[in-house]
Amino acid sequence: MEQYERALVFWDENFSKAEAQEIIDWNLGSKIYQEILIHFCADKKMILDFGCGNGWASHFFAANSNANIVGIDQSMNAVKIAKETSKLNCYENTKFLVGNQTYLKTLPDDSFDAAFSNNVFDVIPTDLAETVFEQFKRILKPDAELLIVLNYELTDKRAEEIKMKKFDKNCFELDGNLRAVNYSVEDWKKILGKYFEIIKYKGFNYDWDTAKAERRIFFLKNKK
Numbered sequence: 001m002e003q004y005e006r007a008l009v010f011w012d013e014n015f016s017k018a019e020a021q022e023i024i025d026w027n028l029g030s031k032i033y034q035e036i037l038i039h040f041c042a043d044k045k046m047i048l049d050f051g052c053g054n055g056w057a058s059h060f061f062a063a064n065s066n067a068n069i070v071g072i073d074q075s076m077n078a079v080k081i082a083k084e085t086s087k088l089n090c091y092e093n094t095k096f097l098v099g100n101q102t103y104l105k106t107l108p109d110d111s112f113d114a115a116f117s118n119n120v121f122d123v124i125p126t127d128l129a130e131t132v133f134e135q136f137k138r139i140l141k142p143d144a145e146l147l148i149v150l151n152y153e154l155t156d157k158r159a160e161e162i163k164m165k166k167f168d169k170n171c172f173e174l175d176g177n178l179r180a181v182n183y184s185v186e187d188w189k190k191i192l193g194k195y196f197e198i199i200k201y202k203g204f205n206y207d208w209d210t211a212k213a214e215r216r217i218f219f220l221k222n223k224k
């Protein structure tokens, strides 16, 4: 899908403008989300952060647990900034790699006991998301936990407000870049349920979001 190919370039250019920063104080903008992430990483040994972007979640896990964290993103600039941030903050238990679904295929079976992903599967084509879920199933241990966090469900009104245009049944673009693959919570449960056991669903809001659009967290377990 050409809109997705353009979005990959968009992400990479976006991260080229970022700078590594010293992290003084953690505030993820939602107390609920922050507590969920603290709980999620607490007892883990190997966490995969897929589509890690600048690595903020990997850094958060590094700061809040003894886990080893592997962040993977297709964007070279994202990975560069993630590595620099780890170095600046002396997080020794993180590793960042440039890669995508193809790279996941090179990882051994049962090599992670948790996977995390924030706002990735709702910006990539669904067949690609499902390829990643198949790899997650393989590289995660039996009963491994997954947290899949997705942006809010877009209504047509909201899409218009933020100037996104629908170009396919569930797909929205901005400036020609795929920016949202839009499903309801129930649709996501059906997709995710093909690969994983759904333990729980929880919505949350960011403090800064005056529209109070519900972000979505799916608590999952690997079924082998």
Ligand SMILES: C[S@@+](CC[C@H](N)C(=O)[O-])C[C@H]1O[C@@H](n2cnc3c(N)ncnc32)[C@H](O)[C@@H]1O
Residues within 6 Å of the ligand: 008, 011, 012, 050, 051, 052, 053, 054, 056, 072, 073, 074, 075, 078, 099, 100, 101, 117, 118, 119, 120, 123, 124
């Ligand atoms: C909306 S950003 C989210 C980044 C990060 N997870 C966060 O919460 O800030 C989507 C990320 O997914 C990455 N991405 C998109 N398709 C990918 C793929 N096939 N493999 C790996 N990363 C991908 C992009 O480069 C981008 O960093």
